[in-house]
Every structure is written in structure tokens, then in C-alpha cells.
Amino acid sequence: MSTINFSPGPSIVAREVLEQAAQALLGVPEVHGLSIAEISHRLPYFEGIVRETEATLRRLMGIPDTHVVLFLQGGARGQFAQLALNWLGGAKVGAYIDTGVWSRAAFDDAKTLGDARILATGEGNGYRELPDVSDLALPEGVAYVHTTSNNTIYGTQWPTMPTFAAPHISDMSSDILSRPIDVSRFAMIYAGAQKNAGISGLTLCILERSWMDAARQDIPSIWQYRVQHANDSMYNTPPTFAIYVTLLALRWFEKQGGVAAIAANNTAKANALYAAIDGSDGFYRGYATPAHRSQMNVTFRLATEDLEKTFVAEAEAAGLHHLKGHRKAGGIRASLYNAMSLEGVERLIAFMAAFKSRH
């Protein structure tokens, strides 16, 4: 019985990608059999890896020439601080849409660096629902509006990304490459690679060039996007192996048919699981408001916490792993990132039906 990995992050990586990564870890013919992890990032061979990773990401996401791509470290939390440092200060205001733990954390860090304000929040309803941002009054001096595209903990996701009359920064850590996005509408997109595009330790950043160039230059060089861009993301030693794994993942996405095909598969997986929840006569109860349900993280509850514990334990015994919800939301969470197959989700659905009939 194969193992199905519903981990919220770091999370499932396609088997083919893991096998290619392990092979390159043992040795790469192009660098005399040395490991991909023990060569300098300054070698032409590795510079080629970085260029191919960027080119593949550009093709997959349709990133226009107006935007630059950076490969950084420090995860989304690092970006919470770095972006505020770059664009706040003085009378400038960072505007935040609060849709859960991570967007709130982004706001909290920005507050320490300048004037940050929450314009709308879903806190009142336990973040089950995204706030209405259709008629938002932006504060004077707004530098940017910050959103979180998918909320891993509560299992909500913007069905389509909102637009604002200000530069839009979006943390897409948990749904990047999972559906088509019009990159040209964003001043900045950032994402940890460890959910949908590789392993932990790499942060993908996509920035509108003109906006990047207008950021502060009186801050440490390592925290200036402009400096990282001028150095092709190699201002300091990059996480070379993590970049290589992301390249392998991106190549694999192209083989699957690109983002449109991946998105169709993600929709099919999520629809099947939500249908199983909704068709369970209340045995399973979805956490998020149906209109704002995430295709990446499906959150649901059972009648009691004891029953939820039993569910997780019996699922583990059936080879379905890492289904326990985040401590802040409780219940069950099934993460269905890009590398999860429809068959994996069908295994879960079959287990849920059998579990229901037993309990």
C-alpha cells in the first residue's frame, strides 16, 4: 500500500523529481561527476541552472518582461519584513487584507517598520470567509496593498485575486503555480517553494521592475531587491540544491501540460473532496465558506475532537499521512498541492466513506 502525503508543508514532491534530485546529489556528468550540491554557484554550469529555472518559471506563469524574478532565502516570513523595509517609512502606509494567521503575521512585522494598517479582516468569523474588498477606501499615502492568496491554516483562497488602486503585493506561498494568475497585475508576488514548487529553503519573488527600482536604497544591501536583481540572485551564495529541485519541479509541471493542466487537475481534486464532504450528511463539515474554499488546503471537522483523533489515527494506518489540522483551526486538513494526484485524493475519499460507515 503506497503512502499518500497530505502534509501542509514542506509537502509532497513528485516521485520523478525526487529521483532526479537524488541522482544529481550523487553526481552530475556536466561537472565531472561532482554533486550538484558541492559546486560553486559561479560555475557557468550552475549559472545555466539558474537561467533555466527562471526561463521555465516565466513560461509557466507567463511572467512579462516588466517583471523580474529573484531566488531568495528566508521564506515568506523573511519577505514580510523585507518588503515593509523596502517600501514603508515616512508617511507611506502599508495596507493589509487580513485573511488569517499569515497575513496577520505579515502585518505585525510591517508595523515595526512603518505605518501599517489592516483595511479589512475575516477575523470576526474565524477566518472562514474572506472579507469584502470590492469597495475598499485606500488610505492616503498607500504604498501597497498586501494580500495572502491562499490561507493554508483555515483553508480559504481568493476565487479570483482582487484588484486595488495601488501596487498589489501577494503572498502566494501556498498556491503559486496552482492556477493561472495575471502576473502583470501585481507589483510583487512571493512564495516559499516548499508547497507547490520544490523544497524548503528557497523563496521565489517576482517584482515589477520599475516599482522595485523605486524602493529604499539606504538599507542593508542584502535586503534590497534591486541589489539581488543586479547580481542575478547571487549576491550571496544561493541555496543551490533547493534551486535545482525547483527546476526539476518546474520541468515536471511543463511535462504535465503547464499551469492550465495543473489547475484543471487541482480543481478536479478539490471538487471531488468537497463533494465527499458535502455529501456526507453532516458527518464531515467543511470549515470554510463554500464560496471561499481553497483548492490547496481542504479543512473540515467531524462531530467531536475525539472522533477527529480517531480519523487521523485510522487514516495513518491506511497510509494517508499528515491530515491533522493546524492547532489554530483544529479538525482535519488535507493539503492537495500540485504534486498530489487525483488518485491520492480518491484514496482519501474512499477512506472517508469507509470511516463514516464504521463510526
Place this chain on the structure above:
Amino acid sequence: MSTINFSPGPSIVAREVLEQAAQALLGVPEVHGLSIAEISHRLPYFEGIVRETEATLRRLMGIPDTHVVLFLQGGARGQFAQLALNWLGGAKVGAYIDTGVWSRAAFDDAKTLGDARILATGEGNGYRELPDVSDLALPEGVAYVHTTSNNTIYGTQWPTMPTFAAPHISDMSSDILSRPIDVSRFAMIYAGAQKNAGISGLTLCILERSWMDAARQDIPSIWQYRVQHANDSMYNTPPTFAIYVTLLALRWFEKQGGVAAIAANNTAKANALYAAIDGSDGFYRGYATPAHRSQMNVTFRLATEDLEKTFVAEAEAAGLHHLKGHRKAGGIRASLYNAMSLEGVERLIAFMAAFKSRH
């Protein structure tokens, strides 16, 4: 003919470590055969990995209970900015000993965040020599003195680490674990893992707890060492695979006999190579002042740049890779980090003798 890897960083990793890492990348029995790279850092299994990594590092380096260990991201450059952000501001002064490109870069970033001053520099002699710091006048309000223990580009290294009447922060990116260090004498030690202790993407930080707790708390949480420590280095998703490789490297160091045995081997390797340089009747000329020669990065010149190019090309053809010096220093650089064997260095020495007889 086996390949010998003299790369300055990312650099040589022991074969056994690479093989174990590749195996774990394919699957780990303790987590149902899932890859080490596709499981949550919150699993008890992975928390155990982090605890064992810290415990092994503590044993190897003799880190006392007064000091905490953190596993961070962003490399040494990230620390240049982060440490200054934590301890500068107001009337506080960051004092820097300038021994080359990296210590100067640390100073440059600190300047953007507060009052940073260079107390001594080796710039006047092309960084061949370390400045005399035996009778240094510290400025009023000094928050720390910052040193670089080994200078990768120029090939110099403090024979024994200096002491100061102020908290001492040392960037040991290129010689951590290569020789015994009295950790208790440092307020902070930091090092990228990619030269002596694993692969790129992980930064080791060792901080005196009381000093860490006295740092600024009005800065973004991700940049507070205190917060990272309170969260066992998992305040954000850590670079899980890079941590695992470091654990494998540390276990391998223990098998070699620990830091004392590694240091003896490092001394033997460096002595053999410097003896070959000094015994070449001026055909090879060491760059650094003999008293300040690095055991990690052996830098030398030949009569002309053309001859140096021929040397690098013929060395490559003989399986001796990545010997080209940094563009700022020119010439040849052989990096002999912990995982380099004496046999590897002997191969280089034999090649140097043959090259000399041919040219």
C-alpha cells in the same frame, strides 16, 4: 581517475554524506518511506533531527550552556545586516576589523543601520596580512567587535582568534569546525554551512544567551534571534533538507575523531601544500604572509597570468577542479575544507611538481 574538488564554496562534501543524503531524499523509513524533503518540520521525527543536529554540534565544538544554537537562512550576508540591526542604533558603535572583502561587506551593511567603524585594516597591503589588534583602543559605546576568522578570497586566517574588551562577533563561514575554538569567548559565531558543514542554504548561529536577550525587540520578529530561539529555529519553515545534510556531515566528523582529529588533518594538508609552494624555488609564490596563512584556502601565484591560466586548464584535465582564484586576488586558490582528504592534496602537489617541470 577520480575528481578532486577544490571549490571555494559551495564545496566538497564527504562521499558518505552525499550517499546518505540521496538515500533519505528518496525515502526515510521513520516517516513511512516519504522523502526527508517532503515532510513537515513540525513532525516529531524532524524535531528529533534538529535536536540531534544541535546536540552533535554542541559536542563537536564544545558549546557551553551559556550559548544557544540557531539554524537560520540567508547566509553570512544575511547576518551582516541582521546582527547590526539587533545591536546597533543610538550611540552604540559596531567596531570592525577589516581583513578582506567579507569583513568589509559586513561593515558596509552595518553602516546603513547605525554607527559602524573600522578599527584596523589590512587593506594597505592587499589583505596579505592581518592587522595588529593587540593594543586596540575601543570606541566609547562599543556594542561589539566584528572579525572574520578566515578570509576565503585572500587566503589569510587568524592563527589564534584575537580577544577584545567587548563582545566579540566572528564570521566563521570558512573555517567553522576546522579547528578547536573556545566558544565561551564569543558573543556570537556565525557561518554559512556550505564550506565546512554541509550545503548552501543553512546558516549556523551560536549566540551567548544573555547577550542575545539584550538585543533590540522593536524590529521585525524574523530578524530577532531571541524569537528564533524561542521557536527552536522553527519560527518559519527551516531549510529542512540542508539541516539534515549538516547532521550527516556532523556525524561524519564525529566518526573522523571530532574537531581535534579534523584540525590535525587540516594542518597536515595545509602544511604539505605550503611546503610544496615554498620549496618550488619561486615557481609558485604564496600570496598571504606566512604567519597569517589560511589552512582552508591556500592562495598562490605563478609568474604570469597566462601561466596561471595554463595551470588551471591542465589541472582540470588532470581531474583537479575549481582551482582558479577569486577575481579580486587572482592566481590560484586551493580550498581544503574539512571534507578534503590528505590524498586529494597530495594529488595536487604531485601535479604541481609535474607542471613545474613541464613549464
